Amino acid sequence: MNDKGVFKMAKVSGADIGIDLGTANVLVYVSGKGIVLEEPSVVAIDNKTNEILAVGKEAKRMIGRTPANISAIRPLRDGVISDYNTTEKMLKYFVEKIVEKKGFGKIVMPRIMVCVPTGVTEVEKRAVEDATKQAGAREVYVIEEPIAAAIGAGIEIGEPSGNMIIDIGGGTVDIAVISLGGAVVSDSIKMGGDKFDDAITKYMKKQHNLIIGERTAEKVKMEIGSAFKREEEKFMKVTGRNQITGLPCTVEISSAETLEALDECVEQIVVTTHSVLEKTPPELAADISESGIVMTGGGSLLYGLDKKIEQRTGIKVRIADNPLSCVATGTGAALSSLDVLKTGGSFKSMPSEDK
Incomplete structure (x- = not known):
């Protein structure tokens, strides 16, 4: 990572890769190089041709701002795959972005460890394995998120x-x-973060008759969101659409209000x-x-x-x-600790058939 906090892109060839396949963001860890990619888990699709127009940051900028023929979607919900085909394409895009191509454009396939939430079903786990395999993995390993997070936290x-x-x-x-x-x-x-955003959106609608988008709700959460009373109150101006007049409207809210909005979560x-x-x-x-x-x-x-x-x-x-990067770091580092993890029953492997 450079001094400005921006992840530098790194090309790799056949190295071990750890992927934090998150609902909000996808982080990719490469052995020997650290975190090499961090992108939102968002894909923009042309509804008429089913063609992918943008992935990651570029696609996230389109959320709430697309015409009828374009959809900016999140292919993962609540930590699991909700749109298999789009997730597969998104993963393939990210893997190809960091893996070095040789010969006739053929990818040198890496070993990939990918994380899943605790308690996912075998069907949900298999969907993650299959999507990762189709994205270009030589071997696929699946690890539970808290195990990966613990490894990444040292x-x-x-x-x-x-x-x-x-x-x-x-x-x-x-x-x-x-x-x-x-x-x-x-x-x-x-x-998680998405439910926090939803809670803020509902609060603004109920208390201020203001309809806001998910990006605005996320900004409120990050700037003044609170789970515990602050010693010094913070305030923020929020702009949205008044649900009574239908016109743009700006209101000022306090961190104490976000405390109330997020209390149930x-x-x-x-x-x-x-x-x-x-x-x-x-x-x-x-x-x-x-x-x-x-x-x-x-x-x-x-x-x-x-x-x-x-x-x-x-x-x-x-x-x-x-x-933010603990799960991705732990997922990548876990590939060097397979014996320990196998003893603890914390991962499952799925070799590729195309060796």
Whole structure:
């Protein structure tokens, strides 16, 4: 990554690749090079020809601004594939973007490790495997998100001690207690950044009669969104369409209002965390009490969410360094720890038939 925080594109040849196939963003990690790609999980499609017009950042700019013949869609919802064909094309686009081509344009196929939320069905897992294979993988491995997040956060998951991880992505919150390379207790809820945005959108409509788009809701969340009362109130002007007059309108909202808007979402995360702790074996619970809880994912950056969980559980909570890239980094690094993960039952492999 350069000094401006922009990921440099890197061409690779046959190297191991880790993919964080997220609801909001796709991050790609390449062994020896780190994170080489970070793009929104958005695809713009021509409805008449079914042709892909744009992928990633370019496609995200089109959300809410496309004519009738173009759709800007998210092919993943709640952490799983909702549109298989579009996901496959998106993955292929990203893989080809970073993998070096040789000879007659044939891709030197890499090994790819891709993450999935805890508790996905075998059908959902198979869809991820197949889409990744079709994107150009020599071998495909699937790993659970909290395991990958823990590895990316620098936790020694192979040790016989309990570590608790809360990964808050765009579509799911994955919570797990990890020991000896596997999840001892885990849970996953369809909650995350997208639900935060939806909650803000509904609040603005109900309290201010203002209809706003998802990009505006996301901006509100990032700038003044709160899960815990701020010492100093923050304010922001929000522009949308008044649902009574139908005309553009601007209102000023406070961080206290976002606290109210997000209360139900935050409460669900706290309750699920408490539930996982209740099911944790006593020895591992003692370890967690000493080492604390680690939070990863973009949702962990919501102001005060760590404080809220710490207040309710009585256990110290810390946000990992580079929380946005922990899952991708851990997913890529996991390929060098297959023996440990296999022992813990944390991944499944699927060799390509085209070797």
